[in-house]
Amino acid sequence: DQQVKQNSPSLSVQEGRISILNCDYTNSMFDYFLWYKKYPAEGPTFLISISSIKDKNEDGRFTVFLNKSAKHLSLHIVPSQPGDSAVYFCAAYTSGTYKYIFGTGTRLKVLA
Amino acid sequence: NAGVTQTPKFRVLKTGQSMTLLCAQDMNHEYMYWYRQDPGMGLRLIHYSVGEGTTAKGEVPDGYNVSRLKKQNFLLGLESAAPSQTSVYFCASSLGGLAGGRDTQYFGPGTRLTVL
Numbered sequence: 001d002q003q004v005k006q007n008s009p010s011l012s013v014q015e016g017r018i019s020i021l022n023c024d025y026t027n028s029m030f031d032y033f034l035w036y037k038k039y040p041a042e043g044p045t046f047l048i049s050i051s052s053i054k055d056k057n058e059d060g061r062f063t064v065f066l067n068k069s070a071k072h073l074s075l076h077i078v079p080s081q082p083g084d085s086a087v088y089f090c091a092a093y094t095s096g097t098y099k100y101i102f103g104t105g106t107r108l109k110v111l112a
Numbered sequence: 113n114a115g116v117t118q119t120p121k122f123r124v125l126k127t128g129q130s131m132t133l134l135c136a137q138d139m140n141h142e143y144m145y146w147y148r149q150d151p152g153m154g155l156r157l158i159h160y161s162v163g164e165g166t167t168a169k170g171e172v173p174d175g176y177n178v179s180r181l182k183k184q185n186f187l188l189g190l191e192s193a194a195p196s197q198t199s200v201y202f203c204a205s206s207l208g209g210l211a212g213g214r215d216t217q218y219f220g221p222g223t224r225l226t227v228l
Contacts, residue, residue, distance in 0.1 A: 004154075034216070043116070043202050043219030044155070089154060098143065098162055099170060100217065102155040 003027045004092050006103035014111050019077040021106050023090035026071065030092040034100070035064060035075050038087045047088070048075070080110045114138055116220035118203050124226045125193045133188040133223050135203030142208030144186035145170075145217065146178060148199040155202065161186055162208060193227045200224050 005024045013019045023033075031052040036044035050057040050064045050073065057064050063076045077084055087107050091100040116137045125131055135144065146158040147170075157170030161180040175197060177189045186205075190197060201224075204217040 006154075009152075036219075041221070043204075043221050045219070046216045049216070091155075098160060098168070099157055102147075104152055104154040 002104075003030075004090060004101045004103040006088075006090060006106045008106050009104070010107040010109070012109045012111060013080045015082060016079045019075075019080045019084065019108055019110065021075040021077075021088050021090075021108065023073045023075075023103050024071060025073075025092050027092070027094070027101075028071070029094045030101075031095050032093040033064070033066060033073050034091045034093070035062075036089045036091060036102075037084075038089065038105070044089060077108075080108075082110050082112050084108060085110045116203055116205055116218050118201075118220035118223050120223060121221070122224050124228065125190075126228050127194060129193050130189070130191050131193065131225075132190075133201055133203075133225075135186045135188070135205075135220060136184055137186075137203075137205040137218070138184065139205060139207075139218065140183070141205035141218075142183075143206045144180065145204040145206075146176070146186065146188045147202045147204065148172065149202060149222075150199050158188065158201075193225075195227045198225060198227045 034049040035047040037047050038044040048062045066073045087105045089105045090103045119134045145160040147155040156172050159178040161167045164183040167178045179187045200222045203220040206217045
């Protein structure tokens, strides 16, 4: 049973436009969420996080929105740049479990 | 700081062979993790450790063993490799402590393992 789902395997966006990556979860016990970016042949790198007590967190061009009632989070990248082309994973965490549950990833391609 | 390093980077095994993957971190992190990444499956947790001398099972522990004899190292062993263990393996570490596991994980570059 996939507790964290990224239903879009891929997304293409023009440079300068907004990229929106989505993530849905089923476990209401998750209280912390993260987004990671992964380039080919490299390990994932941390991008941005959000606690379940917030509905928005912003860091430069990256904003994460959390809708707890819908069990949905999204990552907005504005403006998108070619260097943002990568696979993006969302991950969810329940305090005390020490474990993150990862989604399957969305491959973002930003077209110049 | 090298961060999180993994050896080897690539390996080809025959069914039934054994091997050990080494993960090392120089950030004095308490927590360490082993994941595998398969197409369409995302990252799945194999085993993890919340401190030197401790280990625990993750989502997909069968066929793997781990050891954390030193704080900076986390070893993943395959005793009798199977084709189903063909995957990319990632090690990660996090600070732990007061944040528990609720903090950023730093990943190594991965080990690509093929079992024939």
